[in-house]
Amino acid sequence: MTKWWQNKVIYQVYPSSFQDSNNDGIGDLNGITSRLDYLHKLGIDILWLSPIYESPQVDNGYDISNYRAINPDYGTMEDFDKLQKKAHSLGIKIMMDLVVNHTSDQHELFKESKSSKDNKYRDFYIWRDGKNGKEPNNWESFFTGSAWKYDKETDQYYLHLFAPEQPDLNWENPKVRESVYDMMNWWVSKGVDGFRMDVINYISKPQSLPDGKKAEGVKYANPEPLVANGPRIHEFLQEMNKNVLHGKNLVTVGETPAVTTDEALKYANLDDSELNMVFQFEHMGLDTDPVMGRWTDGKAKLSDLRANFSKWQEKLHGKAWNSLYWNNHDQPRVVSRFGNDSNEEKRVLSAKMLATMLHFQQGTPFIFQGEEIGMTNAYFDKLEDYVDLDSINAYHQIVDEEHKIDSKTMLKYLGLHSRDNARTPMQWNSSEYAGFSKKQPWEKVNSNYKEINVEKALADKNSIFYYYQKLIKLRHELPVITDGEYAVVPGNEKDENIFAYTRKDKDTTLLILLNYADKTLQHKYKIPSDSEIIISNYSDEEKGILRPYEAKVYKY
């Protein structure tokens, strides 16, 4: 039985960077509303809004100080209601970002909790005594430094897996869980259609909070192996499901770093007892370095990508549901990362090829704003241009404190992997500030906005935009894309240039042929004579070869 969200396509908007309606340099809700017709034309079904709540914006809204209020820079609750009403009238559903592993340190509850040891909200957060005058354990924050912050007044430390301004909630406390469910129900009663749940598999920590395994010569240990998929995680999600989600036809996706296929079978099982799907991170790790992590210039090998996609496709088929993504607000741009943005022709071809690779798999595809016009990395070359705390902290730690690499090399790596690459303003047209705003935006516009923008894409029938439009339409029309079985074409398993896979149901087969390389290659794959090409990034067919970045889908 197909569930309503299984043949849908989700589009992510990063509110501060999408469209500024009042020219203060910051994107806002009225800006998003004014662009809903554009999203409707693209054909997407669900709009995921990155956090729009009241927040001091230390981590761009992933630090929430009031979950039932709109960030004034983005507008008002009435603006939200208008956005939702117009979206619904166009058949677009709204998915909210739910950030409940942590709150902002400016949240009322944290202020209470911090005020004294016997405050009734003390236990809403994770407070511990120090050990021998040091932090309670050796965990490192994901944004560098210790994951504990000392509070002088009460002589205890609190846990923050992310920035010190993002204290972790104590999910062991049933009152915390109850207040999260109340808040979620409040949004559901306002009419929202689902939730994307930020690092939701980090909420259950092992209660002894043991030290992590430290790498040689470093100060702190990565807590992820201990906090991801923790001891009570499935219990908490099942409880949330019973209290909020069940029977309401909502759509949910968990952001779950370090999730394995075995864990995903539980989170995203088809009996609707936890979540609908999760974001896996393994394919985002294929171009990282064992020591340097993201700060490297490695390229992902096709054989690794294929093996990873295939594992997820095969393990979840019939048992759980995949999400499919190349991009989000934390990742560099797909065309720059896995494709080729060195010139216009290669950019367009490789962006379409990568979209084809992803969109014919089983699962629900996510498109991140600008991906549909092939926006590229910004490649900022000065530290001053970076805004994201993750990038800035990493630079200082690696260059100034650890002296691991020089400034120039680190700036090159930021250009390749910084989260800012995803967060530059949406490029609408070729006017100053790309039609995003009339004022210098909070984050610099990518300098290529005159060549790459929505207006140009809409005027060119061969643009990446229309290719995505067609991919979405095909998913809506051909059940085999939603339900069919996935298989790598025999003999293709190790090829570093060509990727060939099929999707099959009882009446239809799709053969997806992709050239990951920037060169023309012979191929040996048999194309049945009764087949038709349903989508391709080349306008003509040349039999037996695949041209640079060629993508073709045959149906028979």
Ligand code: ISL
């Ligand atoms: O951004 C990262 C590196 O690419 C990840 O380590 C990221 O911190 C992790 O995926 C969790 O991300 C989510 O929670 C963070 C927030 O900064 C991210 O924007 C959000 O997507 C803390 O809320």
Ligand code: CA
């Ligand atoms: Ca604005």
